[in-house]
Amino acid sequence: MNRFDLRPDPSGGFDFLVDGRFLRELVFEGEDMQECEVSLLRRGLPSGVAREQIRRLKGELPGQFFPERVWLYFCEECYDEGCGGISARVQVGSERVVWSDFRHDSPSDTDDEAAHFDDEDAIPAVGTLVFDRVEYEAALDRVAEQLGRSFVAFWRSTDALNQATxxxxxxxxxxxxxxxxxxxxxxxxxxxxxxxxxxxxxxxxxxxxxxxxxxxxxxxxxxxxxxxxxxxxxxxxxxxxxxxxxxxxxxxxxxxxxxxxxxxxxxxxxxxxxxxxxxxxxxxxxxxxxxxxxxxxxxxxxxxxxxxxxxxxxxxxxxxxxxx
Ligand SMILES: [Zn+2]
Incomplete structure (x- = not known):
């Protein structure tokens, strides 16, 4: 079982913290992080975008192109799948949440997942991750609450998750x-x-x-x-x-x-x-x-x-x- 949490990352959004390490660093190991795709869990996007993403991660909404496949990282300029990104299979069970089959992804032109991916899309550096569902949902709920706060409360808060002076x-x-x-x-x-x-x-x-x-x-x-x-x-x-x-x-x-x-x-x-x-x-x-x-x-x-x-x-x- 892996530990799951979320923390602000240098891109200014929240990234997934897996066993104390940013998932983004594992996925993009060895690449220039400033050039790499980012998570949707951030301020500054149209309202509802982060909330919908959290619901997808909880299994309450289907993935962007294939029901069980959720996009995790997006183009940091436009957040559009058209620019490519990273997706993973997300399976929410009654006690466990399993993330597996991490891949470089692009918009699908087929209904068949197997036909959509090549072997070279796979990211073997990240294997299968298994999370406790209670820990997983609690972490996502905390971020939903942070992102839902009003602008004024956000600046007044001295919470470690927020920006400091x-x-x-x-x-x-x-x-x-x-x-x-x-x-x-x-x-x-x-x-x-x-x-x-x-x-x-x-x-x-x-x-x-x-x-x-x-x-x-x-x-x-x-x-x-x-x-x-x-x-x-x-x-x-x-x-x-x-x-x-x-x-x-x-x-x-x-x-x-x-x-x-x-x-x-x-x-x-x-x-x-x-x-x-x-x-x-x-x-x-x-x-x-x-x-x-x-x-x-x-x-x-x-x-x-x-x-x-x-x-x-x-x-x-x-x-x-x-x-x-
Ligand atoms: Zn883009």
Whole structure:
């Protein structure tokens, strides 16, 4: 039996989480994910589209072309089957739901499923998946409820499934208030929904392997600070990377976010993988790196991701970059 859940993915929709992994990553293994088809469980589509898709997945409506075959991933430009996508056989039993026979699909010109597919359409990397029906339906119902919420409730909610607000704020600790002049290194801190990122990461440190937890406790300073020395350039570079300008040569696709007291990335850092999409920016795959060239670093729980509204994310960063 496989575990079933749904989570927001870097495409901005909800993807199926199978045994803790995004199904989309399994189906499109090794491909450029930004080019790959996406699920219909998302905002911004005509009303009813996501709801109907959920009913198909529950077996309440027949599949798009063949009754037991439900399309899972669609063209991310137009969501039309005409552009091709991925379908699977979905069988809803009284206690189990079985997904099998994953294939690349296109609109059918025949009533005969066997005649419609070639062997090369098959996706052997994903075998047969068996889910508990209660767990499966509960996860789909949660997403239906999320997608059905009003726009205002959506923005006010701090639910982990929704988009977060990024801040880079001057946070002064009590210890600093007792000092005459605040330490410039502690001036700016990343915040997510108003909570310091350093604290969110330290709360999540329990999932780090081996030496990770010890390493991360020193890495609590934002790489972006207002001090006017050589470290200012490092901060500006991090902001450029977050804005999609250029690539970090050390770890392409990643951005250093938190560093140690010396504000030196080479002495250790916490990095995230940053995906910039049409309307959202996703920070995921957080890792702790020790000093020097340390390769992959220590990963946090992969469920630790933040999805920001792209405009809010970028405006926050541009405001700061003008100041430093
Ligand atoms: Zn299309």
């Amino acid at each position: 990024l801040g880079l704020e001057r946070v002064v600790s009590r210890r600093q208030l007792r000092k005459r002049s605040p330490d410039p290194r502690e001036g700016l801190q990343w915040t997510v929904n108003g909570r310091p990122l350093a604290r969110l990461l330290s709360d999540a440190a329990g999932t780090l392997s081996r030496t990770g937890p010890g390493l991360q406790s020193d890495l609590r300073f934002s790489v972006v600070q207002e001090c006017r020395d050589s470290s200012a350039e490092v901060g500006r570079n991090a902001i450029r990377l977050l804005l999609g300008e250029g690539t970090w040569e050390e770890l392409p696709g990643r951005v250093p976010l938190l560093v140690g007291e010396g504000l030196d990335v080479a002495c250790g850092s916490i990095t995230a993988h940053v995906d910039r999409l049409d309307s959202i920016v996703v920070w995921s795959g957080f890792r702790v790196h020790g000093a020097g060239p340390e390769g992959d670093g220590h990963p946090y729980d992969r469920k630790l991701t933040f999805t920001f509204d792209r405009r809010q994310h970028d405006e926050t960063l541009r405001r700061v970059v003008e100041r430093i």
